[in-house]
Amino acid sequence: MSPVLVLSGVACGYGSRIVLRDIDLTIREGEFVCLLGPNGVGKTTLFKTILRHLPPKAGTIRVAGEDTASWAPARFARTVAHVPxxxxxxxxxxxxxxxxxxxxxxxxxxxxxxxxxxxxxxxxxxxxxxxxxxxxxxxxxxxxxxxxxxxxxxxxxxxRLLVMDEPTANLDFGNAIRVLDLARRLTERRGIAVLMTGHDPNQALRHADMAAVIDRGGRLRAGPPAEVITANWLLDTYEVETAIVGDGPHRFCLPLGG
Incomplete structure (x- = not known):
């Protein structure tokens, strides 16, 4: 599968304040990637940088193999869609x-x-x-x-790339599942790459091909959800003890206490 979005050494922030740095991430066609992390860690800032609402402070952002910095707005809109x-x-x-x-x-x-x-x-x-x-x-x-x-x-x-910012935040349980199932079908049937941010690790475990997680220190790590979303990561990131139960598409995290 060809890379659709490639972030190499990206730093992002506001003015002289750097929020995230040294971000490397590759999303290929037909991949569904869920971005997770605690509030205030910089997920929205990263999204704004990918969508060119903020210029990167360092590094490059490539879509379909090309640096998007010089793209006209119309060309970017024909390639990258955003769901606020x-x-x-x-x-x-x-x-x-x-x-x-x-x-x-x-x-x-x-x-x-x-x-x-x-x-x-x-x-x-x-x-x-x-x-x-x-x-x-x-x-x-x-x-x-x-x-x-x-x-x-x-x-x-x-x-070619669909960027969704917490698309299930205002949906009831049934519609949330339908949206996630739809995103899954888009990757499988149309080859669209999907990058979604959210707060529920179970959504990534159930639907995503890859989880990209940002810890409280601003470090990003990406990989298969079952390998990245662990009880230790959840404890370090959200300060909640959990048990990871089940296997495959039926794997999920069960909170044990706050």
């Missing part, structure tokens, strides 16, 4: 209109979406089983439904 934690548009667009906005990077600046663009949006909506929402105002649906719409919009971009 939340989003509220200034106007009451319908769900279909919001999802169709994902085609913006693939059509001219002043061009109207074609029938094919709208059909691509409808296919993304159906993929998430939210067809009943297509004509509803986006501002009048629930937070969990909005999250599903944002994922549909990202899929409509046809990206």
């Amino acid at each position: 934690q939340s989003h509220t548009p200034p106007f009451p667009y319908t769900v279909l209109q919001v999802v169709t906005m994902g085609r913006a990077a693939r059509i001219g600046t002043f061009a109207a979406p074609s029938r094919a663009d709208v059909e691509a949006a409808r296919e993304s909506i159906e993929a998430l089983s939210i067809g009943a929402l297509a004509d509803r105002p986006y501002t009048e649906i629930s937070g969990g439904e909005r999250q599903l719409v944002l994922i549909a919009r990202a899929l409509t971009q046809e990206p």
Whole structure:
């Protein structure tokens, strides 16, 4: 599998303050990677740097083998899609209109979406089983439904890399499982690379190909979830004693106390 995202010696931060340094990470096509770490350790800062909202303080970020620093915004948007934690548009667009906005990077600046663009949006909506929402105002649906719409919009971009910032944070149990299963299917059927941040190590153990974990010292380590997410790491990182039980896709961590 070809590398889609490669971080080499990346440092990131704000102004003169370095939050993370010496970050090395490779995500290949068809891989689902879950980024874990305690609050305040720098996961959001790393995401902002990958998405070019912040310039790296050191190192290089390559997508599909090329340094993205010189890419035009439209080219970046055609390759990398982002699902934020939340989003509220200034106007009451319908769900279909919001999802169709994902085609913006693939059509001219002043061009109207074609029938094919709208059909691509409808296919993304159906993929998430939210067809009943297509004509509803986006501002009048629930937070969990909005999250599903944002994922549909990202899929409509046809990206090679999908970056999801805590995509299950506002979802109920059923929708959270459906989103994670969808991410798994995207990697298997479309070859999309998925990078997701979250707080539940069981999501990584159950769904991800690889876990990238950041400890309290800002050090990142990546590998198979069963090898990286250990009782010792959970104790050192979250100060919670756990037992790791089960095997394979049925492996999970069970908290023993705080």
